[in-house]
Amino acid sequence: MNRRTFLAGAVAAASASANPPKLAVEGGSPVRDTPLHADFWGTSYYGDEETSEVSDVVKLRRPFRWYGPGKEPPAKVATFEREFARRMQTRFALGVTSGSAALQTAVAACGIGPGDEVILPAWTWHSCYAAIVLAGALPVFAEIDESFNIDPSDIESKITPQTKLIMAVHLQGNPADMDRVLEIARRHNVRVLEDCAQSVGSSYKGHPVGSMGDIGIYSLQLNKTITSGEGGAVVTNDPLLFERASRYHDLGDLRALHEHILGGAKADWVAGSQFRMSEFTGAVLCAQLRKLDTIVESVQANARRVYDGIRDLPGVKLRRLPDPQGELGSAVFLGFETKAQCDRYRAAMKAENVPASNPGGSAILPIQPYIEHKRTVHPTWPSFTSERGRAIQYGAACCPRTLDILSRFAGVSLHPKFTVKDTDDIVAAIRKVYPQVVRA
Numbered sequence: 001m002n003r004r005t006f007l008a009g010a011v012a013a014a015s016a017s018a019n020p021p022k023l024a025v026e027g028g029s030p031v032r033d034t035p036l037h038a039d040f041w042g043t044s045y046y047g048d049e050e051t052s053e054v055s056d057v058v059k060l061r062r063p064f065r066w067y068g069p070g071k072e073p074p075a076k077v078a079t080f081e082r083e084f085a086r087r088m089q090t091r092f093a094l095g096v097t098s099g100s101a102a103l104q105t106a107v108a109a110c111g112i113g114p115g116d117e118v119i120l121p122a123w124t125w126h127s128c129y130a131a132i133v134l135a136g137a138l139p140v141f142a143e144i145d146e147s148f149n150i151d152p153s154d155i156e157s158k159i160t161p162q163t164k165l166i167m168a169v170h171l172q173g174n175p176a177d178m179d180r181v182l183e184i185a186r187r188h189n190v191r192v193l194e195d196c197a198q199s200v201g202s203s204y205k206g207h208p209v210g211s212m213g214d215i216g217i218y219s220l221q222l223n224k225t226i227t228s229g230e231g232g233a234v235v236t237n238d239p240l241l242f243e244r245a246s247r248y249h250d251l252g253d254l255r256a257l258h259e260h261i262l263g264g265a266k267a268d269w270v271a272g273s274q275f276r277m278s279e280f281t282g283a284v285l286c287a288q289l290r291k292l293d294t295i296v297e298s299v300q301a302n303a304r305r306v307y308d309g310i311r312d313l314p315g316v317k318l319r320r321l322p323d324p325q326g327e328l329g330s331a332v333f334l335g336f337e338t339k340a341q342c343d344r345y346r347a348a349m350k351a352e353n354v355p356a357s358n359p360g361g362s363a364i365l366p367i368q369p370y371i372e373h374k375r376t377v378h379p380t381w382p383s384f385t386s387e388r389g390r391a392i393q394y395g396a397a398c399c400p401r402t403l404d405i406l407s408r409f410a411g412v413s414l415h416p417k418f419t420v421k422d423t424d425d426i427v428a429a430i431r432k433v434y435p436q437v438v439r440a
């Protein structure tokens with residue numbers, strides 16, 4: 001019997017017995033002496049590789065990707081784009097300044113504008129909503145399911161003749177149910193944008209997230225799998241979408257490198273934005289990308305240890321995982337019958353020094369006051385001046401299931417560098433707390 005089996009067995013026996021161990025929240029000894037803390041992932045892997053890549057840029061005095069002094073080494077952003085496309089198994093990748101910029105670029109590449117509707121989950125990050133509104137299109141919210149991702153069965157009822165795009169957002173490391181999303185989208189001739197900001201490196205049925213829809217975006221901000229502090233990327237297999245994305249991110253121009261990769265230009269100059277990635281960002285990302293698989297494999301192994309250690313708990317309900325093999329394992333979430341049980345679980349886990357929290361990193365968008373009141377920079381913004389735009393109502397009434405689900409799940413965050421003791425402590429705390437919380 002290994003240490004973990006012994007540990008889990010001992011705690012299970014105790015918690016199933018008439019005298020379960022006294023919870024720390026009730027004055028018992030905590031599982032850990034100090035709180036377990038999951039730090040930022042990417043920066044905890046920073047080392048000589050990042051330093052060396054950045055120092056190349058400094059030594060060459062070449063911080064701008066398209067020109068500058070010095071001889072021509074493989075430029076950093078161009079190298080990052082080539083290696084990122086290979087890792088994500090797509091034909092094209094484009095480096096941009098942030099995940100939000102990537103979203104705006106991808107929405108523009110899809111030709112979304114006034115009069116169009118875009119379906120997005122009620123639980124996701126502000127940037128998704130903003131990218132739709134900034135394009136002048138109308139955001140239409142769909143409920144999430146117990147994967148915390150968009151519920152495919154709610155998408156269909158939200159599709160109208162104006163629907164042009166579905167945002168499938170892979171939240172907190174968990175890939176969305178892509179088979180069902182893609183099937184609905186194809187049937188209705190609607191494009192799919194995969195937002196992989198919170199799940200960089202995860203996969204669905206063997207496909208890297210971002211590679212299955214028409215276009216994919218990633219954030220490389222501090223709180224993501226790999227990071228340059230700020231940064232983002234767009235991927236696609238479609239040459240026209242790539243050309244439109246490349247143009248949009250660079251004031252409408254198509255630079256020689258991307259024209260060469262495309263084998264020629266097919267689209268015209270359009271008014272675009274300026275979301276070019278700097279060589280410093282590209283340099284850090286070259287080093288970080290080469291560590292992505294190590295980070296992903298490590299956090300997945302840690303998540304597996306926790307899942308294996310709690311799976312046999314009677315009645316235990318985990319977050320729904322459309323592809324358990326591909327999930328990153330950012331956090332291990334348990335679901336409860338009631339919010340009150342979930343709140344007790346969170347309080348008890350905190351006292352054990354293994355804190356658990358409700359799903360985080362996103363916002364319940366329809367209940368944000370600025371969204372509920374359709375606030376925009378100009379009073380006649382095209383998103384909300386059409387008949388549909390005026391009639392659509394946001395607020396709690398459009399996402400009751402989302403509100404309910406998020407109030408009844410709590411998770412312990414994981415880290416790729418957690419030790420065996422850390423994951424043992426998580427298992428021990430859950431096995432100690434969960435049966436007592438659900439029994440109370």
Ligand SMILES: Cc1ncc(COP(=O)(O)O)c(C=O)c1O
Nearest residue numbers: 098099100125127197219220221
């Ligand atoms: C789902 C999702 N999409 C997009 C973004 C935007 O990324 P960025 O912060 O790099 O602009 C985030 C950021 O956290 C996110 O969580």
